[in-house]
Amino acid sequence: MDLIKPDFGLVFWSLITFVILLFVLRKFAWKPILGAVEDREEGIKSALASAENARKEMENLKADNERILQEARSEREALLKEAREIKAKIIADAEEDAQAKASKMIEQAQAAIESEKKAAMAELKNHVAGLSLEIAEKVVREELSNKDKQLQLVESMLGEATLN
Amino acid sequence: MTITGIAAIGAGLAAIGAGMGIGRIGGSAMDAMARQPEIQGKIQTSALILAAFVEAVALFGVVAALIV
Amino acid sequence: MTLNTFKSALFSVLFLTVSFFGYASEDAHSENKEEFNPKEMILHHVKDAYGMHIIDINGHPISIPLPIILYTDSGLTTFMSSEFHHDYNGEVVVEKDGQRFVNVHEKIYRLNDGETTVKYDAEHHPINAERPWDFSITRNVFMMWVSVIVLLFIFLTTAKQYKKSGNYVPKGIASFMEPLIVFVRDEIAKPMIGEHKYKRFMPYLLTVFFFIWINNIFGLIPILNGANLSGNIAFTFSLAFCTFLITTFSGNKHYWKHIFWMPGVPVPMKIFLMPIEIVGMFVKPISLMIRLFANITAGHIIILALMSLIFIFETIAVAPVSIAFSLFIGIIEIVVTAIQAYIFTVLSALYFGMATEEAH
Numbered sequence: 001m002d003l004i005k006p007d008f009g010l011v012f013w014s015l016i017t018f019v020i021l022l023f024v025l026r027k028f029a030w031k032p033i034l035g036a037v038e039d040r041e042e043g044i045k046s047a048l049a050s051a052e053n054a055r056k057e058m059e060n061l062k063a064d065n066e067r068i069l070q071e072a073r074s075e076r077e078a079l080l081k082e083a084r085e086i087k088a089k090i091i092a093d094a095e096e097d098a099q100a101k102a103s104k105m106i107e108q109a110q111a112a113i114e115s116e117k118k119a120a121m122a123e124l125k126n127h128v129a130g131l132s133l134e135i136a137e138k139v140v141r142e143e144l145s146n147k148d149k150q151l152q153l154v155e156s157m158l159g160e161a162t163l164n
Numbered sequence: 165m166t167i168t169g170i171a172a173i174g175a176g177l178a179a180i181g182a183g184m185g186i187g188r189i190g191g192s193a194m195d196a197m198a199r200q201p202e203i204q205g206k207i208q209t210s211a212l213i214l215a216a217f218v219e220a221v222a223l224f225g226v227v228a229a230l231i232v
Numbered sequence: 233m234t235l236n237t238f239k240s241a242l243f244s245v246l247f248l249t250v251s252f253f254g255y256a257s258e259d260a261h262s263e264n265k266e267e268f269n270p271k272e273m274i275l276h277h278v279k280d281a282y283g284m285h286i287i288d289i290n291g292h293p294i295s296i297p298l299p300i301i302l303y304t305d306s307g308l309t310t311f312m313s314s315e316f317h318h319d320y321n322g323e324v325v326v327e328k329d330g331q332r333f334v335n336v337h338e339k340i341y342r343l344n345d346g347e348t349t350v351k352y353d354a355e356h357h358p359i360n361a362e363r364p365w366d367f368s369i370t371r372n373v374f375m376m377w378v379s380v381i382v383l384l385f386i387f388l389t390t391a392k393q394y395k396k397s398g399n400y401v402p403k404g405i406a407s408f409m410e411p412l413i414v415f416v417r418d419e420i421a422k423p424m425i426g427e428h429k430y431k432r433f434m435p436y437l438l439t440v441f442f443f444i445w446i447n448n449i450f451g452l453i454p455i456l457n458g459a460n461l462s463g464n465i466a467f468t469f470s471l472a473f474c475t476f477l478i479t480t481f482s483g484n485k486h487y488w489k490h491i492f493w494m495p496g497v498p499v500p501m502k503i504f505l506m507p508i509e510i511v512g513m514f515v516k517p518i519s520l521m522i523r524l525f526a527n528i529t530a531g532h533i534i535i536l537a538l539m540s541l542i543f544i545f546e547t548i549a550v551a552p553v554s555i556a557f558s559l560f561i562g563i564i565e566i567v568v569t570a571i572q573a574y575i576f577t578v579l580s581a582l583y584f585g586m587a588t589e590e591a592h
Contacts, residue, residue: 003465003529004230007280009366010466013373018470021380021443026435029387033406033413034434036394209419213582216575220519223526 171229178225185218270540278460278532281320281338283313284371293318298374303365304331304342313368322350322358334358340366372467375459379446387442416441416577424581425588433584436478440471441577448528448569452562462572463528465521472521475580479517483587516583520576527572531565534558 142149193211197204284296297314306329315326322336325348332343334350341361343350351360369377386405393406402410416438421430447462461467489495491509494502538558542550 003275003279004227004525006466006469007366007464008466009368010280010370010372010464011470012367013369014376014467014470015473017373017376017380018439018443018474021383022435022439024384025387025439029384029391030413030435030438032391032394033387033410034417037410037414037417205419209423209578212571212575213578216523216579219527220523223522224519226526226530227522 167232171232175226175229178222178229181225182218182222185221186215189214189218268540268543270537270544273540274533274536276320276338277536278463278529279338280370280372280460280464280466282316282335282340282368282370283318284374284459285318296374298369298371300340301367301369302333302340302342303367306331309333309364325349333364334361336361339363340368371459372461372464375450375461376447376467379443379450379461383442383446412442413438420574420578420581424578425585429588430581432482433478433581436474437577437581440475440580441573444471444524444576445569445573448573449566451528451532452565452569460528460532462524463532465525468521468525471524471576472517475520475583476514476517478580479583479587480513482584484590486590487587516579520579524572524576527568531561531568534561535565 189211193207196207200207282300283298286294286296288294295314295318297312300311300313302309309328309331311326311328316324316335320335320338322334322341324334325343326333332348334341334343336350336358340363341350341358342364343361347360350358353359386409389404390406390409393403417430417434420441421434421437424430425433444462447467451460451462491513492506494505494509497505535558538554538561541554542548
């Protein structure tokens with residue numbers, strides 16, 4: 001039956017036409033169209049990717065900020081703490097120093113007072129000795145001018161001496 | 165009965181076979197789609213391809229009937 | 233809803249008026265001469281023809297003459313198909329370059345030297361004539377070229393629009409064609425061939441898809457009298473042959489190993505499978521060829537047979553029934569045009585995928 005017998009002429013023309021159509025369309029239609037479609041898809045994909053990247057970067061940035069803030073906060077805390085410690089130490093040191101100085105000064109003052117006292121005492125002794133001698137001289141003189149009195153004195157002295 | 169009549173009966177038998185085959189494919193594809201609507205597209209594609217294969221057998225029968 | 237119903241009703245009326253007059257007038261013509269023979273009428277419509285017959289008006293056929301190109305022992309002979317005066321029963325003898333040609337059922341025979349009329353044997357085959365090499369521009373070739381022009385127009389315009397719009401936003405016809413192209417790429421090429429190798433086959437798949445589709449559609453347009461190109465086995469043979477060539481030449485080591493020495497089965501099985509696989513290599517494109525041819529031809533035959541019912545029963549009362557049925561089949565055929573183009577492309581892609589698949 002010739003319904004299913006391929007006609008030579010039609011096969012010939014079909015093959016030629018199809019091959020020419022294939023090459024023409026490939027060069028002038030499919031290449032630009034597919035290229036454009038792919039370019040667009042690529043563009044969309046890269047845009048999405050860059051958006052995603054930007055989002056991630058943003059997140060990173062935020063996290064960084066947070067971290068930095070946290071760090072700054074803790075650093076400040078540490079600084080404050082240190083400062084407080086230093087302050088306390090300085091105060092303590094100063095107190096101690098002052099204490100030491102004060103006690104030293106007091107000591108010095110005491111020492112000075114002591115030496116002054118000693119000196120004063122020595123002077124006083126000297127003075128008292130001088131005065132005593134003078135008095136004694138005066139008294140003796142007076143006493144020696146008066147015989148009775150001399151005797152009395154000798155007597156009292158002797159009496160005292162025996163008593164001692 | 166002429167030889168053409170026998171050929172026509174043969175073509176009819178081929179059509180019955182293909183009809184049953186395609187019916188089964190269609191039914192199973194529907195079942196599968198109802199069960200998993202999310203892969204409907206894939207099921208449709210493979211159902212069409214399978215139907216084409218089954219149909220080819222029937223068409224071979226028809227062509228054989230045409231040759232007679 | 234109502235609008236759609238109205239639209240489809242309008243469409244069907246238009247569709248049927250055209251097809252009814254198209255078929256009916258010619259059928260009436262042949263009926264005048266002899267008793268109406270539906271088989272002959274249908275085959276005449278389904279098969280190729282010289283000259284593009286449009287319509288008969290009052291028994292006077294109107295057709296576009298097409299060139300007939302014959303290659304005989306004495307070289308090329310060309311003349312227009314109108315010289316046969318619409319005869320395809322071998323009655324009109326055309327004399328060119330000292331040779332005589334007749335048209336017997338849309339096949340041109342060259343009468344042997346000295347013969348003036350064609351004689352037939354018991355099975356109506358000419359006995360005193362032989363067929364020359366026939367490169368005629370038949371109505372199928374003509375419609376094929378029309379479809380090529382339409383395709384080129386559509387896709388070159390599309391490509392130009394992409395070039396024009398710098399930001400690649402599809403506009404106009406491109407926005408209509410792009411989903412189809414992306415469909416072929418994403419639903420056919422990528423799943424069947426694979427993400428990495430599909431690009432090489434894209435031009436072939438796209439061309440085959442649209443070429444088959446547009447010719448399927450042209451075959452359905454009644455006024456063209458069913459220039460049934462994609463329902464012609466010569467055409468489907470050519471396309472299937474191209475698929476076969478591409479499959480064979482892009483087959484890698486793995487593919488050939490699968491055919492000649494199936495891996496993973498015992499040796500007797502390998503020897504048993506080899507002839508089966510070799511036959512399969514040829515059966516695949518042959519089934520492609522038969523599938524497209526038989527589907528489209530069957531659709532045409534059914535529509536024409538339903539139309540013939542009117543003339544078989546010789547009453548207008550059958551007309552509504554046969555029109556309703558052929559409308560139904562016609563709508564199915566519209567779907568089939570796309571499905572068959574899709575199936576041909578999918579299976580071609582599948583075969584390419586099998587040929588280029590890597591060992592796993």
